[in-house]
Amino acid sequence: MFIGSDTQTTLNTLYIIFKIGFTILTIFYFIFSVIVTRQVKLMTEVLQTDSRYVLQFISWLHSIAAIGVFLYVALFL
Amino acid sequence: MASLFFPDFFDSPLRMRFTQQEDDEIISLLLRQHWVTNVFWILIVLLSLFLPTAVRFIDTILDLGVVDRFPQLFLGLYIVFYLVVAGYAIESFLYWYFNVYIVTNKHLVDIRFNSLLSHDLVENQLDDVQSVRASVNGVLASFFHYGDVVIETAAGKDEIVFAKVSQPEVVADRIQDLQEAYEEGVLKK
Numbered sequence: 001m002f003i004g005s006d007t008q009t010t011l012n013t014l015y016i017i018f019k020i021g022f023t024i025l026t027i028f029y030f031i032f033s034v035i036v037t038r039q040v041k042l043m044t045e046v047l048q049t050d051s052r053y054v055l056q057f058i059s060w061l062h063s064i065a066a067i068g069v070f071l072y073v074a075l076f077l
Numbered sequence: 078m079a080s081l082f083f084p085d086f087f088d089s090p091l092r093m094r095f096t097q098q099e100d101d102e103i104i105s106l107l108l109r110q111h112w113v114t115n116v117f118w119i120l121i122v123l124l125s126l127f128l129p130t131a132v133r134f135i136d137t138i139l140d141l142g143v144v145d146r147f148p149q150l151f152l153g154l155y156i157v158f159y160l161v162v163a164g165y166a167i168e169s170f171l172y173w174y175f176n177v178y179i180v181t182n183k184h185l186v187d188i189r190f191n192s193l194l195s196h197d198l199v200e201n202q203l204d205d206v207q208s209v210r211a212s213v214n215g216v217l218a219s220f221f222h223y224g225d226v227v228i229e230t231a232a233g234k235d236e237i238v239f240a241k242v243s244q245p246e247v248v249a250d251r252i253q254d255l256q257e258a259y260e261e262g263v264l265k266k
Contacts, residue, residue, distance in 0.1 A: 046198060048094040055174075
């Protein structure tokens with residue numbers, strides 16, 4: 001389907017706006033993941049169980065994954 | 078099987094401690110809300126996982142072709158959507174995992190994880206306990222055998238409620254036994 005140059009420009013502008021929006025949302029998610037990591041560390045000190053290190057490790061992995069998603073959206077989307 | 082992934086009842090756990098635990102204090106029960114209370118959010122998360130597939134399916138059935146025309150846009154939307162779902166699942170799990178009731182030979186402890194930004198720990202002496210009762214309400218609670226343990230304390234203090242815990246009668250009995258033992262111990266001194 002042929003798309004006129006004006007329509008193409010509008011679509012490109014919309015795409016950039018959406019990409020900025022997605023990037024900002026992934027930044028928020030990364031901040032959320034850091035809060036989760038911090039809170040898991042605090043709570044596993046309040047309640048010390050065998051699974052404390054597993055939980056802390058998973059929360060760190062989650063933060064790393066959040067950085068990965070942010071980089072993917074910012075660089076490749 | 079469910080209690081393997083969502084353990085909610087620990088009888089005399091040995092390798093668990095909480096911050097304000099005294100040296101001679103022994104944990105008799107450590108409780109979380111019954112695992113079945115997690116089913117609601119797990120179902121929401123599982124259903125949400127299929128939403129992008131449903132969008133694709135509807136797009137194909139109605140022959141709209143929107144998803145194929147804007148693949149990057151939909152990829153971005155899916156990523157953000159899955160992040161929201163992941164955030165909801167994590168918050169729900171942590172809320173359940175860190176909301177803990179502890180019965181020791183000296184205290185009743187309620188560790189509350191209110192949100193990601195706030196938590197508190199409430200500790201009550203066993204000799205403040207006036208009465209303990211267990212109540213099981215509802216079909217689901219009767220079927221899975223969980224309920225509330227309501228502990229009335231000395232005048233001027235609020236009721237303590239261990240909400241939706243497994244085997245509420247066992248918990249109520251244990252608190253009464255420990256309280257009697259505690260009072261006997263205090264009287265002997």
